[in-house]
Amino acid sequence: RHLKSHCACSSNRLVEVIIMDDDSDxxxxxxxxxxxKRKRLFTRELxxxxxxxxxxxxxxxxxxxxxxxxxxxxxxxxxxxxLGIGKKGRVHVEDLVFLVRKDAKKYGRVKxxxxxxxxxxxxxxAFDQDNLxxxxxxxx
Numbered sequence: 001r002h003l004k005s006h007c008a009c010s011s012n013r014l015v016e017v018i019i020m021d022d023d024s025d026x027x028x029x030x031x032x033x034x035x036x037k038r039k040r041l042f043t044r045e046l047x048x049x050x051x052x053x054x055x056x057x058x059x060x061x062x063x064x065x066x067x068x069x070x071x072x073x074x075x076x077x078x079x080x081x082x083l084g085i086g087k088k089g090r091v092h093v094e095d096l097v098f099l100v101r102k103d104a105k106k107y108g109r110v111k112x113x114x115x116x117x118x119x120x121x122x123x124x125x126a127f128d129q130d131n132l133x134x135x136x137x138x139x140x
Contacts, residue, residue, distance in 0.1 A: 042068050 046067050050059045082095040093114065100106040 040065065040068060042071065046071070 043064055046064050047059060050064065050067070051057050055063075078096065078099060079091060081099055082091045083089070085098060086092050086095040097107070097110055097114075100110055
C-alpha cells in the first residue's frame with residue numbers, strides 16, 4: 001500500500017513536469033537535450049517499483065532509464081489527449097477517467113485510487129477537526 005500511494009503522489013508531479021516540459025519544447029526546439037542527458041526525475045521511485053514487482057534490489061540503470069522514458073511518453077500522450085477533451089488548457093480528473101474507460105484494469109485502478117484519495121481527504125479533515133477541538137479545550 002505504501003508503494004501504491006507513493007506512486008500516486010509521484011504521478012501528480014509527473015504531469016506537472018510534462019506540462020512544463022511541453023512549454024519549453026515549443027520555445028526552442030533546436031536546443032532539445034538528448035534523452036541520455038535528460039535529468040532523470042523518477043529514478044528512485046521506479047527502482048522501488050521494479051523491486052516491488054520482482055526485479056533485483058538495484059536494477060540496471062539502463063532498464064530504469066528505459067522505463068522512465070516509456071512512462072514519460074505514456075503520460076505525455078495521455079495528457080495531450082486529455083487536453084483535447086475537456087476545457088481548453090486544463091486537464092481534469094474526469095478527462096483522464098474518460099480516456100481509460102474502455103480498459104477495465106486501468107479504469108478499475110483509477111477508480112480505486114480516486115476512492116482512496118477521498119478516504120484520505122476525509123481522514124485528514126477528521127484529524128484536523130479533532131486537533132482543533134483538543135487545542136480549544138486546552139486553551140480554556
